[in-house]
Amino acid sequence: MMKKQRVLLIGAGRMAQAVIAGLVKMNSTSLEQIIVTNNGNKQRLQSVTDNYHVVAANNWRDEIKQVDVIVLAMPPQAHDELLRELSSYVNGQLIITVAAGIGPSYMEERLPEGTPVAWIMPNTAAMIGESMSLYTVGKWVNSQHQLVLELVLKGIGQSQLCTEEEVHHLTAITGSAPAFLYYFSESLIDSAKKYGVEEDVAKQLVIQMIHGSSLMLKKEGNPTSLREQVTTPGGATAEGLNVMNNYHFLKMMEEAIDATNKKAMGK
Ligand SMILES: NC(=O)c1ccc[n+]([C@@H]2O[C@H](COP(=O)([O-])OP(=O)(O)OC[C@H]3O[C@@H](n4cnc5c(N)ncnc54)[C@H](OP(=O)(O)O)[C@@H]3O)[C@@H](O)[C@H]2O)c1
Structure with missing residues (x-):
């Protein structure tokens, strides 16, 4: 049995909305709460919370301690700074990115030893639950984290487990x-x-x-x-x-x- 999960999304754009829609559709008893934050576009955050009945947060820093999973759905270029800052807040949360080019080794380099990380590479059809997503996991991902990943992946379509190198190539x-x-x-x-x-x-x-x-x-x-x-x-x-x-x-x-x-x- 999976512990009930609290999921925080950093980013509220197209891909974040696809992931949220997927999670909501899965209607899993393992999901406790979905919290969303972004880079300050209040109108977008409001429309996401209205559409999907999820919780909006102004600042991810206030939410970290109470969540189990963090999904980074923001541009690849914003990852370096965010991961470095995140590294002083995390204590074992699973961190998933959907950003192009940001593999587990990139994340592990910037996060504390032992942080479980995963990289999902969805495509645009995630928005209609028909993505062909590639994914790969870091060194510290356990079977509980795998179940969470499956939930996220199933919500947006089909998926294929790959090595990090394969995700880069595919x-x-x-x-x-x-x-x-x-x-x-x-x-x-x-x-x-x-x-x-x-x-x-x-x-x-x-x-x-x-x-x-x-x-x-x-x-x-x-x-x-x-x-x-x-x-x-x-x-x-x-x-x-x-x-x-x-x-x-x-x-x-x-x-x-x-x-x-x-x-x-x-x-
Ligand atoms: N769209 C696709 O088909 C696709 C496919 C595979 C992977 N991806 C990946 O998904 C990620 C997001 O893409 P998208 O299409 O969803 O982009 P998008 O619609 O432009 O949304 C980007 C989101 O990131 C937020 N953001 C930007 N910089 C931030 C920061 N420093 N801190 C916190 N939030 C920040 C933005 O906040 P505001 O709302 O405040 O502007 C916005 O909500 C990218 O890394 C992309 O590589 C996208």
């Missing part, structure tokens, strides 16, 4: 690739518009095409065979793919992924 694939897919969608919509199709219609066509294709992919599980089913050798689709290959599509993706990961790692 950040582009699961975290940033939704933006790549949206960019791809924009390019299709623009192309349709160039043929004179109304923007609304073009959007509808592309959105349903992606929805149907992703359901097929989920059902079949094999993108190569699905691509081959659509591509008659020497046919129209093959011609389009040839152009993509002539522009080194795979190489371009590889470079985009490397660049994303390097940036997320602060390189």
Whole structure:
């Protein structure tokens, strides 16, 4: 049986709200209270507490002693300073970050010896409970902490336990690739518009095409065979793919992924 948990979120933006919505949806008997604080945007804090019926706090420093879990849902750049300050307040709380690039070793370096830490890398679909989240844990995480982590992760979608290095390498694939897919969608919509199709219609066509294709992919599980089913050798689709290959599509993706990961790692 898990002890009833008090969770403090530092940050009240999109990702914090996804985590809160997930926790509220889980309706777990193991959750005692959710407290939220941010960087001073009172209006945002008010709307979060109104929407999710959670408790607002003006200052995280006043809350630390009474919480079991701290979720950092703020920009990566704000972590260094906050972790260093947090380090004089914590006494065994599980600290979870959702920030790009901030792995357990980064947190352990800045926190007292023995502090349990975890890194969750969700994606934007966390907002509808459909994230593919990567996660990894630090040296001091025990089975009780794992249960808390599972609660947070299940609330926002599906998850995969990784090594810290794997999370760094997969950040582009699961975290940033939704933006790549949206960019791809924009390019299709623009192309349709160039043929004179109304923007609304073009959007509808592309959105349903992606929805149907992703359901097929989920059902079949094999993108190569699905691509081959659509591509008659020497046919129209093959011609389009040839152009993509002539522009080194795979190489371009590889470079985009490397660049994303390097940036997320602060390189
Ligand atoms: N959005 C995504 O798809 C996504 C995916 C994976 C990971 N993430 C990670 O999630 C984290 C938050 O992203 P987001 O999209 O939720 O950003 P966001 O909507 O811009 O919200 C950022 C939040 O952080 C707060 N904040 C900023 N600096 C702070 C500080 N020094 N101390 C306390 N709070 C501070 C802000 O406070 P105010 O409300 O006062 O402005 C705001 O509530 C980032 O680290 C990002 O890498 C996001």
